[in-house]
Amino acid sequence: MAEASAGAGDRRKFAQRLFTPLPKRYDRLAELLSFGQNGRWRRAMVDRALEGTPSLVCDVATGTAGVALQLASRNGSRVVGVDLTEAMLRRGKLNVEQAGAQGRISLTLGTAERLPFSDSTFDALTFTYLLRYVQDPAATLAEIARVVRPGGTVASLEFLLPENRFWRAAWWLYTRAVLPAAGWLTGGREWFEVGRFLGPSISGHYQRYPVSWTVKAWKEAGLTDVQVRRMSLGGGLVMSGRRSVG
Numbered sequence: 176m177a178e179a180s181a182g183a184g185d186r187r188k189f190a191q192r193l194f195t196p197l198p199k200r201y202d203r204l205a206e207l208l209s210f211g212q213n214g215r216w217r218r219a220m221v222d223r224a225l226e227g228t229p230s231l232v233c234d235v236a237t238g239t240a241g242v243a244l245q246l247a248s249r250n251g252s253r254v255v256g257v258d259l260t261e262a263m264l265r266r267g268k269l270n271v272e273q274a275g276a277q278g279r280i281s282l283t284l285g286t287a288e289r290l291p292f293s294d295s296t297f298d299a300l301t302f303t304y305l306l307r308y309v310q311d312p313a314a315t316l317a318e319i320a321r322v323v324r325p326g327g328t329v330a331s332l333e334f335l336l337p338e339n340r341f342w343r344a345a346w347w348l349y350t351r352a353v354l355p356a357a358g359w360l361t362g363g364r365e366w367f368e369v370g371r372f373l374g375p376s377i378s379g380h381y382q383r384y385p386v387s388w389t390v391k392a393w394k395e396a397g398l399t400d401v402q403v404r405r406m407s408l409g410g411g412l413v414m415s416g417r418r419s420v421g
């Protein structure tokens with residue numbers, strides 16, 4: 176599918192097709208194929224989200240609930256996770272049950288483009304690896320800001336490309352050659368497809384929406400104090416901001 180030109184519905188179907196076969200191995204392979212960096216980036220994002228000790232947090236694109244579990248266990252927050260792929264959520268529910276966190280985490284089917292919540296519902300919101308899958312990132316950011324109360328925190332984690340030429344070349348080699356092969360060896364055909372998809376998806380996204388564009392889009396969505404943290408030589412991007420008051 177030509178990702179860049181796909182409509183909103185096609186993009187959602189594409190994400191569902193991509194993620195439906197993945198949940199069984201997702202938690203293990205997400206760590207393995209990122210050399211453990213996913214866990215570091217996630218902790219950095221959760222640090223930002225918990226700064227205001229929020230009582231109620233929304234985790235968008237929650238998947239298998241890894242971020243939701245961390246939010247709930249570190250701060251005792253109540254967390255509502257939203258995702259459009261049923262299979263990921265089923266695995267998420269299992270993970271939540273195994274952690275005994277059913278009282279604090281609920282998971283619900285929904286899309287980031289139209290969140291099933293009233294305005295200003297949450298004290299904080301996180302979203303992870305989401306913006307490459309939506310057709311209109313600026314509109315999705317506005318929808319995300321809508322459900323956070325004024326003064327509440329938004330924090331995100333996305334993949335990024337290193338700026339330094341040497342590390343960018345290494346990143347290119349890793350994503351174009353090593354990742355598809357490692358995906359095949361560790362997870363079979365479905366993970367080969369993910370490995371093959373990720374590199375071009377990340378570079379294509381930042382060609383259209385550079386980090387400077389993304390910072391502007393956060394501000395236009397009504398978020399202030401927008402901060403950008405490039406991690407792991409520029410392979411990960413943690414952003415945070417606060418919903419503006421008034």
Ligand SMILES: C[S@@+](CC[C@H](N)C(=O)[O-])C[C@H]1O[C@@H](n2cnc3c(N)ncnc32)[C@H](O)[C@@H]1O
Pocket residue numbers: 187190191194205235236237238239240241242257258259260263285286287288302303304305308309
């Ligand atoms: C790479 S996974 C990340 C899961 C989890 N946040 C984590 O860090 O482990 C991306 C998730 O985004 C979900 N997703 C993609 N597009 C979405 C959309 N438009 N609305 C809600 N969820 C979406 C997918 O179903 C998938 O579970």
